[in-house]
Amino acid sequence: MPAVFKNASEDWIHPAEASVEEVIETVRMCPSGALTYTVEGKTEVNQTNEISIRIVKNGPYEIQGPVEFESPKWSINASKTNFALCRCGKSGNIPFCDYAHGEQKWDDEK
Ligand code: FES
Known part of the structure; x- marks a missing residue:
């Protein structure tokens, strides 16, 4: 949604x-x-009980589900059941993806 x-x-x-x-x-x-997003003071976070790990072409590892991942870098409202780990090494927020791969047009086949 590029307008937003x-x-x-x-x-x-x-x-x-x-x-x-x-x-x-x-x-x-x-x-x-x-x-x-927050509705009437309650922050909504995507939750799922099924664990999945997906490798995104030219992008991160997408992790969904209740996995244990120890990191000192969780932000305050971060979802711990839906997050992306950097695969390109260009993130300014390692181990998490910050979309630097897209901005720098990282190609996982090079
Ligand atoms: S995979 Fe997204 S910043 Fe590295």
Whole structure:
């Protein structure tokens, strides 16, 4: 949703550029779990009991489910059941993916 989430901008989230329902649906599809939304003071976080690990072409490992992963770098509202681990080595937030792979057009076959 490029009208709402602008990669190259310091002020990168513009929720007023789409309907509330569209923004919520997009946040629910966030593969890294980095995006959350709050309704009436309750922060919604994607939860699942099925564990899956997916290798994203030219991107991170996507982890979903209740896995134990020890890291001193969890942010306050981070989902611990839906997150992405850097595979390219370019993240400024290792071990997590910060989308540097996309900005730098990392190719996992080179
Ligand atoms: S895989 Fe996304 S920043 Fe490395």
